[in-house]
Amino acid sequence: MKVALFITCLVDGLFPDVGKATVTLLERLGHRVEVPLDQTCCGQMHLNTGYTREARPMVRGFAGTFAGYDAIVAPSGSCVGSVRHQHPAVARRMRDDALARQVDDVSGRVYELSEYLVDVLGVEDVGARYPHRVTYHPTCHSLRLLRVDDKPLRLLRNVRGLDLLELPDADQCCGFGGTFALKNADVSAAMLADKMTNVLRTDAEVVTAGDSSCLMHIGGGLSRLRSGVRPVHLAEILAAT
Amino acid sequence: MTTFLGLPTAPPGVGHLSSGRPFPAAARTALADNQLRSNLGHATSTIRTKRARAVAEVPDWPQLRAAGAAIKDDVLANLDRYLVQLEEQVTARGGTVHWARDAAEANEIVTRLVQASGAREVVKVKSMATQEIGLNEALSAAGIAAWETDLAELIVQLGRDSPSHILVPAIHQNRTEIRDIFVREMAAAGRPAPDGLTDEPAALAEAARLHLREKFLSAQVAISGANFAVAESGTLAVVESEGNGRMCLTLPRTLITVMGIEKLVPAWRDLEVFLQLLPRSSTAERMNPYTSMWTGVTPGDGPSEFHLVLLDNGRTATLADPEGRSALRCIRCSACLNVCPVYERTGGHAYGSVYPGPIGAVLSPQLTGVDANKSLPYASSLCGACYDACPVAIDIPTMLVHLRERVVDSGRGRAVPSPERVAMAAAAWTMRKPSRWRRILRLGRWGRPLVRRRALPPPLTAWTAARDVPMPPKQTFRDWWTERA
Numbered sequence: 001m002k003v004a005l006f007i008t009c010l011v012d013g014l015f016p017d018v019g020k021a022t023v024t025l026l027e028r029l030g031h032r033v034e035v036p037l038d039q040t041c042c043g044q045m046h047l048n049t050g051y052t053r054e055a056r057p058m059v060r061g062f063a064g065t066f067a068g069y070d071a072i073v074a075p076s077g078s079c080v081g082s083v084r085h086q087h088p089a090v091a092r093r094m095r096d097d098a099l100a101r102q103v104d105d106v107s108g109r110v111y112e113l114s115e116y117l118v119d120v121l122g123v124e125d126v127g128a129r130y131p132h133r134v135t136y137h138p139t140c141h142s143l144r145l146l147r148v149d150d151k152p153l154r155l156l157r158n159v160r161g162l163d164l165l166e167l168p169d170a171d172q173c174c175g176f177g178g179t180f181a182l183k184n185a186d187v188s189a190a191m192l193a194d195k196m197t198n199v200l201r202t203d204a205e206v207v208t209a210g211d212s213s214c215l216m217h218i219g220g221g222l223s224r225l226r227s228g229v230r231p232v233h234l235a236e237i238l239a240a241t
Numbered sequence: 242m243t244t245f246l247g248l249p250t251a252p253p254g255v256g257h258l259s260s261g262r263p264f265p266a267a268a269r270t271a272l273a274d275n276q277l278r279s280n281l282g283h284a285t286s287t288i289r290t291k292r293a294r295a296v297a298e299v300p301d302w303p304q305l306r307a308a309g310a311a312i313k314d315d316v317l318a319n320l321d322r323y324l325v326q327l328e329e330q331v332t333a334r335g336g337t338v339h340w341a342r343d344a345a346e347a348n349e350i351v352t353r354l355v356q357a358s359g360a361r362e363v364v365k366v367k368s369m370a371t372q373e374i375g376l377n378e379a380l381s382a383a384g385i386a387a388w389e390t391d392l393a394e395l396i397v398q399l400g401r402d403s404p405s406h407i408l409v410p411a412i413h414q415n416r417t418e419i420r421d422i423f424v425r426e427m428a429a430a431g432r433p434a435p436d437g438l439t440d441e442p443a444a445l446a447e448a449a450r451l452h453l454r455e456k457f458l459s460a461q462v463a464i465s466g467a468n469f470a471v472a473e474s475g476t477l478a479v480v481e482s483e484g485n486g487r488m489c490l491t492l493p494r495t496l497i498t499v500m501g502i503e504k505l506v507p508a509w510r511d512l513e514v515f516l517q518l519l520p521r522s523s524t525a526e527r528m529n530p531y532t533s534m535w536t537g538v539t540p541g542d543g544p545s546e547f548h549l550v551l552l553d554n555g556r557t558a559t560l561a562d563p564e565g566r567s568a569l570r571c572i573r574c575s576a577c578l579n580v581c582p583v584y585e586r587t588g589g590h591a592y593g594s595v596y597p598g599p600i601g602a603v604l605s606p607q608l609t610g611v612d613a614n615k616s617l618p619y620a621s622s623l624c625g626a627c628y629d630a631c632p633v634a635i636d637i638p639t640m641l642v643h644l645r646e647r648v649v650d651s652g653r654g655r656a657v658p659s660p661e662r663v664a665m666a667a668a669a670w671t672m673r674k675p676s677r678w679r680r681i682l683r684l685g686r687w688g689r690p691l692v693r694r695r696a697l698p699p700p701l702t703a704w705t706a707a708r709d710v711p712m713p714p715k716q717t718f719r720d721w722w723t724e725r726a
Binding site for chain 1: 264265268269272278582583586587618619620621622623624625626628629639642644645646647648649650661665666668669671672673674675678679682685700701703704706707708709710711713714716717718719721722723
């Protein structure tokens, strides 16, 4: 199977360790991973802020870059959500039938990491070891757009040495929301405050999630509080041995 | 395909669909009010838990939800036919139908009807449509006093406040605040609050009951909204909890109902679906205590004169947008408000419209046109909780994104583009070419000293006010990958 890594622009530029961990994990499970270097960004930020016109070349570029792969895996629920749920609609409105077909085809083969592991590979124990107290925040787009349900939790429960602590009000949004964090910074910070309170109540050392963006927000708040709780992406935990 | 249906959006300056104050600024005021946040957090989390329980016990909820959506879509697709059918049925049963293109026209019609009756005072059933058009203010300007009879609306009216929730208009107030309002304001409005009034819920309800009873017994005219209107029979329906609505709908001589044109259902049997969806979604009840239905007038029973005012006020303009029209499915249950993390923290006033929360963020800008409510489509983190809770499956997150696009597109072509527009264009330009993107990514490294010294420029200061910025890596992922290969 030809597996491509959709690295996402945020991981590429700010969190390369998450990308490296995803590669390590997939290789350990026997895959030869390819990283098409023509990829840039899925355009989610532009689309969700209303700049659909600006995002069109990115939608086209994404489909072209990943057209030849059997599976496209990304360590991000919201980027996969954008490709799967927004790209087809954008392509249809561009009135380019060939592109629309290509986008439909490609977007059906894009998987968020936990979906790929559990649904496609049928693996719940990835052979990881991570002896820490961890709490898991289900990001909104993995939860309500992709419906990953408890897949990340099933993966975490099989990690050796990991003490999984339940996050109170886990399904409440952390307040990131892309440009929402800047455009409505005060509301975003108020939501973050409640999320951090819940994280701290678990007494976890590590807060994990399937999205670097939400983790950047939660981790940025926890760092400001000097709380000592670290944000670690799900891929990094699953890659650890 | 664009459909032109002729009627414009709601007129500015009439009614309560836009305050003119941007959401982020209004939200900041609300967030600073600790009492408000505590009242709201407590109230919404209670309703949220109860709603989840009330919905979970219905085995065919997904099918009911799909049926609700399908019935409303049929109404919207055939609105012309159903409205005429409703008019025929109401007229045949002794009622009079009036058509109002907007808030101003609806206010004129109602004022004229009340004046013709000779009444100087009217009682009101809780109604979103009349709040939307600012009817109380219009009547007051004509020297007519309009008394709200829903307990929470009464609290809001006596407190010279405005509603902050569709279903629980006084959700932002706790019982001590309510007691103070009753003690201070009831005397000027009619029967005063009893001496030594406590903040016990039963005592507050009794004070309201005594105060309102006088109004019910003396009123000659009642004004209501409607939850549903059945096109095939001309029947109107109001769903409520207190029975105060029933008093208004049955005691006065004249009844005037103001109803948005989307409140229709085609047939009587369709109510079966909505009378299950609505109470469980709104008050988390299996069945609401009072469901009042009336068809025209019946001699010797109830009002002898019935007027139905059909209100557009931006609804056909909303209908004209294929991506936005399903907002008109809304049955005003407010489930989306109660699950919204933004609403929970800001309350309803921040939205500047009688329709707050997620549904307000998609409905208000469509009714007024996006230019009058530019910030509302952005008042959401797109978490999707509203869509899951909506009993008529309105995909609010997708619609918010669509309305954001309308906001952005309406600002294109300005001589001086906003900094955001420039940044978005620059980012898009960078992303178009992988080699360009690679070079820009590497520049992140140069941000390391800025991050270390916490000296980031705006707009990133909005980020750093509450959060630290991650240290950019020395090497991007793609450079690592290339080096590894």
